[in-house]
Amino acid sequence: KNEVEQSPQNLTAQEGEFITINCSYSVGISALHWLQQHPGGGIVSLFMLSSGKKKHGRLIATINIQEKHSSLHITASHPRDSAVYICAVDGGSNYKLTFGKGTLLTVNP
Amino acid sequence: DTGVSQNPRHKITKRGQNVTFRCDPISEHNRLYWYRQTLGQGPEFLTYFQNEAQLEKSRLLSDRFSAERPKGSFSTLEIQRTEQGDSAMYLCASGMGETQYFGPGTRLLVL
Secondary structure, three states: OOOEEEEOOEEEEEOOOOEEEEEEEOOOOOEEEEEEEOOOOOEEEEEEEOOEEEEEOOEEEEEEOOOOEEEEEEOOOOHHHOEEEEEEEEOOOOOOEEEOOOEEEEEEO | OOOOEEEOOEEEEOOOOOEEEEEEOOOOOOEEEEEEEOOOOOOEEEEEEEOOEEEEEOOOOOOOEEEEOHHHOOEEEEEOOOOHHHOEEEEEEEEOOOOEEEOOOEEEEEO
């Protein structure tokens, strides 16, 4: 079993829909990261969470430390949101990250 | 551009050849990471430097892999006697606080 599990693996939505991507982890963490990866490889950090909730534009990330679960929400999705969204956890050792497999999001116009 | 840069962006090589990749981190960042990502998977940790010291290596890093960060600036990752299973995206990231900044990656194809 992977230490970081994401669901769904693939998600197709229509423009304007509300999107939720889930992440569960099995290890103790000091922080959880949500990352975005576009075709070609570049990875961009979206959020870093250690508790509660963060919001940036149409993106919202929440974390429940007791349940070892985090969600990434996208409101009013747009085709430019199409990308792979990756959950990663910092186990507290040298800040190195353990990644989920990612969720491929496709938003159709 | 003051982000993390990696060179080359793409590399095609024949099995058995040696390859070397370079990462130039953001200049004030003292931490540098190498990750490997295969198709359809999330990145996996390979190794970590704090300044010039290599402080952690993954079990994934076989004897054919070596990484250096002379003078705590740029880093190189060398793969000797490449195998087809080494085909992957090799990502470098640098950081000073808790956030890591990723480079664009080097995509390696071993024929």
